[in-house]
Amino acid sequence: MTSSETMPAGRVRSTPLTPLIELRGISKYFPGVIANENINFSVAEGEIHALCGENGAGKSTLMKILYGMQLPDEGSILIKDETIRFHSPRDAIDYGIGMVHQHFMLADNLSVLENIILGAEPTTLGYMQQATAEQQVQDLCDSYGLTVNIHTHVEELAVGQRQKVEIIKVLYRGVDILILDEPTSVLVPQEVEDLFVTMREMKEQGKTLIFIDHKLDEVLEIADRITVLRAGRSVATVDKTEATAHDLAELMIGSELPVPDTYEDTVVEEILLKVEGLNLDTEELGGSGIAAELERRQVLTNVNISVHRGEIVGIAGVEGNGQAELIEALLGTRQVSSGKIFMAGEDITGWSTRRRREENLGYIPEDRHKMGLMLSSPLWENAMLGHQGSRPFAAGGFWLLPSAAREKCEEIVEDFDVRTPSVRVAADALSGGNQQKLIIGREMSMSPKVLIAAHPTRGIDVGAQAAVWEDLRVARREGLAVLLVSADLDELIGLSDRLMVILRGQIVVELDPAQVTPRELGSYMTGAQV
Amino acid sequence: MTSYLRERFSLRRAGWEVLTPALTLVVAAIAATIILLATGYSPVSAFQNMWSKGWELEQVVDMLNRATPLYLIAIGAAIGFRMNIFNIGVEGQYLLAALVASYVGAQFSIWAPAHVGVIMLTAMAVGAAWVAIPAILKVARGVHEVISTLMMNVIGIAFVSAVLLRWWEVPNKVEARDDLPAWFVNTPNIQTREIPESGRMPDINNVLEVFTRDIERGQTGAPQKYLWGFLLVAIVVGILYHIYVMRTRHGYDLRAGGANPDASLVAGVDPKRMILFAMLMSGAVAGLAGLPEILGRDYAYSLSFTQMLGFNGLAVALIGQNHAVGAAFGALLFGYLDTAGPILDSSGDAPEEIIVIIKGAMIFTAIIVYAVVRRRQLADQARTASAVLAKRDSGEVDEGEHPK
Structure with missing residues (x-):
């Protein structure tokens, strides 16, 4: 569908390109990164304006500035030709600007x-x-x-x-102006279409939409105009009609759009991770008040998974269908009700999390801030989290070796292209993409046997995404068994050797990624097709 | 990374670290000035007297004697704070520990170092045992430690004065000593039996006198003040704490558990075990805090035993930001203020209570100043770092920078 078909004629024609919002020369500096540098960005009334760019390109920062969550270090914001300065989101809402967060x-x-x-x-x-x-x-x-x-x-x-x-x-x-921060990143294809219907509806009602996304097909489907940011600068603003995915990709990363693809076959017979008949119940307080009682809920039912050396097994599923609990069971942070877990042939069901991690179970968490980092601690201390008992971070599992740890961290910073001025900077000071690179570097550089990657590219841009995919491919080539849990269907299909769909705690189907389309996968995930 | 850059960053960091306590002091002084002016006292003469008399050697001995228990409490509290545990029960823990340790120490006499060792171990065990109840409640049932330790304080204090002291009390007359006020001598005092000579800790006046003049003698020819030997124990505890927290894996686990419980959980830190450990260690170290006074001066637990060290020690940990050196600074500061109070009172410059207000103002400002300075520091890092990265991007790369 093109925008001209749905464009409510009266509204757009009356003010075709008079900027409703104009950001002039916006700059914003964070520790270690220039988030925005001299960005000019204008949005016309009644349009859907997409903001594209890699992670760390400065999209979210720019929108946080427009929404009053952050003050720009330089530059000005004009709304209807009036210069304003927002000190809080409340100010922005008063001016009719609202934001839907990721x-x-x-x-x-x-x-x-x-x-x-x-x-x-x-x-x-x-x-x-x-x-x-x-x-x-x-x-x-x-x-x-x-x-x-x-x-x-x-x-x-x-x-x-x-x-x-x-x-x-x-x-x-x-509000009349809505900022949507990567709204599609959490949705399956069917839901994305539904969202687009809503967005068109809002546009017809005369709302102005700013839409952050880095999936180019989506951007081309819904947006009227597209502004591309790269490395904190605005590279171009183009009309949807003039743009192709190929052009946009080049603008975003200065090269062709990377595709998740695992190239050669590296799978061998040896099974490194095996889950056998795993059942997991949770007990939660149900009911309310005095009638509250513990309700047992079966979260995982008879899950069987095996991952071979050099294989990536993808777990697809709509969030909340047991993926999180499966990962917790594998990490040993949640007790299983029955079933067994084997790593490299050993039964690890009764092992502590520490023992599993030290026996080289790597983990890339889905939420960097919550599960992956100590934000106020320096990078080198973050680089040892999860490996604090192993060399080179500690001697004999007891004494910490800070200088060796710093050296190791400097290695990770170089090998995984973490952009930071120093390993002594707090993790807080890095951009999201760089934080993710540090975590991946930390897990990969300890040469794990099994790697659990949970949404490894969530919320990061095309460039960092490509780097992460490449890292996973390298891991696979080096003989790791990777369990990839993701909501990004292209990623799952592109990277996995085998795909499993989890629905209501059960593995409902195993698919060959070479044969399946995202749409089909989406319908398995939602239970529409069994 | 160039060594130049590294140098630059750590120099800056050092600057920031000095700035924070300095600002805290200044703000507290301003608050005190305002209150003194408002109540009609002269801040100039008050501060002058505090300064000139406060640094006399005899006052310094008092200051160190006060700083010693405060420091022990602060280290105990800091162990908890590092794991995000607010062991507010240090007050009850050290009081109970001091009483039981004095009682146990008075029951026998053995080789002196062993005797002192037994007393110290007893105090640590009692401190740990008293916090074990809230610790187990927290781990098993999720009872918040602030509530439970606070309750245990009240129970502990009541238990000490109402039960234990009555069981173990012995007839007593307080003998005249130069370091005791006159009113104190020969008044009836309920106390435990005195610890024999072998269980006492010698003073370390001679160590101090190496660096300074001799401490003045009273009429009996004995020194007016004794610097308690337990100071050395406190220093050792501080060093051990620092090594533990910064240089051992277990200490790292503790900090990680406090900094981000979720991340440390998936990194293999068992939160329950860590909470239990942190609380027990916290109580054990805090349990030592009563011993400087017992082993150095009173040799028994009596009704006049110094209370409220627990809450003051918590404040010291806060001001020292749970850092071994920072806490030492805080303990000395509080020790200085506590000994300055009587000076102000006797010189008529201000009521002693002004010290309480200064301490309160310091705790308050410390919280604000640390938050503000931390934010400024991040912003400063931001500027420096983006400057560096911008330079790198534009191709003017220093030697040794990243290849990318």
Whole structure:
């Protein structure tokens, strides 16, 4: 579908390219990185404007500046030709700018309605006008295709629905300009199409949308104009009609778009990781108040996986179908109910996490900040996290060797192209892509036998993505057994030797990545096809 | 990475590290000045007296004697803080430990070093045992340690004065000594039996006198002040703490557990075991804090035993940012302020309570200043670093830089 078909004629024609928002000469410096440098960026009223670029190209920073979450070090923001200075998102909202974050900011235990009105409740003399709020929210939900009951708790919603709640939450605050930060990164293809319908709907209502993404096919499908950032600078702004994916890729990384592909076959017979009949139950407090009682829930049911030396096995699935628990079971941070786990032929089911890690189980966590780093500690201390008992970081598993650790960290920094002025800088000072490179470098350089990679390219741009893919390929070539859990279907199909789909805690199908399309995979993941 | 750059960064870091405590001091002094002015006292003469009299050798001995237990508490608290555990129960732990250790120490007499060793081990065991209850509650049932240790404080203090001291009390008259105030002498004092000679810790006046003049003598010819030998123990504890935290894998696990519990969990740190360890060690070290006074001056636990060291020690850990050297600085500072209080009182410059206000202001400003300075430091790193990277990008690369 092209934009001209859906473009509401009146609105766009009236103000074709008068900039509604103009960012002039924006610069922002972070420790170790120039996030934005002299960026000029303008958005016309009523358009969908895509902002593309690699991770660390400065997209999120630029949008955080526009949304008042960060102050620019240089440059100015103009809205309708008026220079303004936002000190907080509240200022931005007052000017009609709202942002839908990549990571949802919803309270799981509140209802859809409560989440949407939270902080902006309609009140008379301090009393909430429940009926008004319900009516307004219901209207919004109706017009943007959120069909769930507004009294449903958010925890019961699917990812795509939660995202809609986020969008409606922003719209409820009466904004005309929406910033969507990588909205498709958490969605399966069917949900992406649904999101695009919503976006077109918003555009027809006269909203202006700024859309951050680095999947070029998506950008070309939905955007009217596209601005490309590279290394903190704005490289070009092009009309959708003038652009091809190939051009955009070149603009973004200065070379052709990388494709995840594992080239040669390196699989051998030896099984390095084997999961046998794994069952996992969780106990959670269900019910409420005095009636609360422990509810047992089966999270994993009879999971069997084997990964050979030199093989990448991909686990595909919509989030929340047991992937996280599977990883926890493999790491030993969660007790399994029954079943066995073997690593290099040894039964490790009863081993502690420490023993597993020291026997060379590598782990690239899905959430860098939460699971992977100590943000306020220097890089070299982060480089030893998970390997703190092993050489060269420690002698005899007891004495730390700080200078050897620093040297090792400098090696990682060089080998994995982590951009930092020093290994003594706090991890906080690096950009997301560089933090991820450090983590991957840390895990790979300890030559693990088995590597668990959970969403290794989530939230990082094409260039860093290509580097990560290359690293995984190298790992495979060097004879690692890699278990790749991802929501990026292209990545799964491109990298895996075998693909398994997990649905409600069960491996429902094993697929040959050479034969399967993302659409098919998506329908297996959602249970539409079994 | 060029060595030039490394130098530059660490020099800067050092600068930032000095700036923080300095700022804290200045702000606290300003707060004190305002309060003195507002209450009609002269800040000039107060500070003058504090400064001139506070640095007399006899005052310095008092300061060191006060700093010693504060430092031990601070190190104990810091072990917990490093793991994000707020062991607020140090107060009860050291009081109970001091009482039980004095009682045990008075029961026998053996070779002196062994005797002192037994007393120290007893104190550590009691400190650890008292915090074991909240520790087990936290690990097994998730009871928050702030609540439980606070409760254990109250129970401990009550237990000490209402139960144990009554069981173990002995008839006593306080003998005249130069370092005790006159009113204290010959008043009835409830206390435990005195620890025999072999269990006492000799003073280290002679060590101090090597560096300074002799400490003034009283009418009996004995020194007016004794520098307690336990100071050396505190120094050793500080060194061991530093080595443990910064140079051992276990210490790294402790810091990692505090810095990011989730990341350390997947890195193989068992959080429950670490919490248990941190709390027990915290209590054990804090348990030592009562001994300087017991082994160096009183040789028994009495009703006049110094209380409130626990809460002050927590503040010292905060000001020292859980660092061995920082805590030493904080302990000396608090020791100095505590000994300055009576000076102000006796010279009529200000009521002694002004010291409490200064300490409060310091704790308060320390929290703010550390947060602000940390942010500024990051911004400074940002500027320096982007300058370096920009230079590298534009091709003006120093030797030894990354090839990419």
